[in-house]
Amino acid sequence: MGAVSEIAGYLASTLITFYLFIVILRFLLQLARADFYNPISQFIVKATNPPLRPMRRFIPPMGGLDSSSLILALIVQAIGISALLYINYSAVAPAISLLIWSLLGVATAFTKLFFITILVSIVFSWLAPQSRHPALTLLHQVNEPVMAPFRRILPDMGGLDLSPILVFISINVLEIMIRHGAVASGMPAGIIIGLN
Template sequence: MIGLNTAAVYILQTLGSMYLLIVLMRFILQLVRANFYNPLCQFIVRATQPLLKPLRKIIPGFGGLDIASLVLAIVLQFILIALTLLLTYGVIANPLQMLIWSMIGITALFLKVFFFALIISVILSWVAQGSHNPGVELVNQVCDPVLAPIRRILPSMGGLDLSPIFAFLALKLLDMLVIQNLMIMTGMPDVLRMLL
């Protein structure tokens, strides 16, 4: 029988992960120099502004990067991990260990954003090539910095773009060889691995 704690963990992970994704997207959008006049970018800015505005007074940007949004993402991941452990096991782990897990989780989510953006980009290249839809433009702006170095190395294949295949391989290898091994080495519980 499924208890209230399991349901609470599910709701917490679902809603918390959605907002965490929005906060991390705020960092990624500045990282890739996305068009902030895009309606989707405007939504992300409005959704994150209440928490980021006071944090920016303490944590300034550095080198064009929105460090405050990255710190907020790590703090939110830390809170999600702490609440998940509390609801699942009734205990909270060592704060330093949870901070390390939070950074691993943010890195894993960062890679997933690019992985799924690439999948969407490939599908859109088949069905909506040249579209000026805000969603299509945003996906292309997120994918271009990942694909540009690969496109410079790969020779032209007569209009066939193979760069997403190599980007998928690189992202998957990073996940398998770095993220998964870090999760195991730091003793991350299974309930948290499923969250990340």
């Protein structure tokens, strides 16, 4: 692979990963019933509305879940996989492989996003425990549905919250399963956005 194709692959991967995370955040904001008047929420809504508005005419929500956002995440992941596959290998994926790899990629993006947001929340809880910054409020709202079940499992430890450790262990287990699923599906190395 030459320098130009490596740079193209890096730029494509970076841009697609960024937009994929925004789409997944849009899904999580609705799932967690987060504050949509938060300025960061408003940015996420504005960034995702152009493709989601027409999609919502044909794709209704299912069981209270924003299915349009999930399908958009799969489409973004599929575009990313197709672009990287073409840039790195000058190849095109069969439709069924593309679907499987996209599902694995979106699952990976969810785990990575939770890992990052929980880690940022932990760091800021040490540095600025009383902060009311909109980003921290939003992180708390998005992470709480994942953290709450683990908090219920652990006994009260006098104000020490060890639930993030259990969440990180669970995320690592999921990532190992996803990585093995990717290998079993015949995915070429470095193709799924966020798996590296």
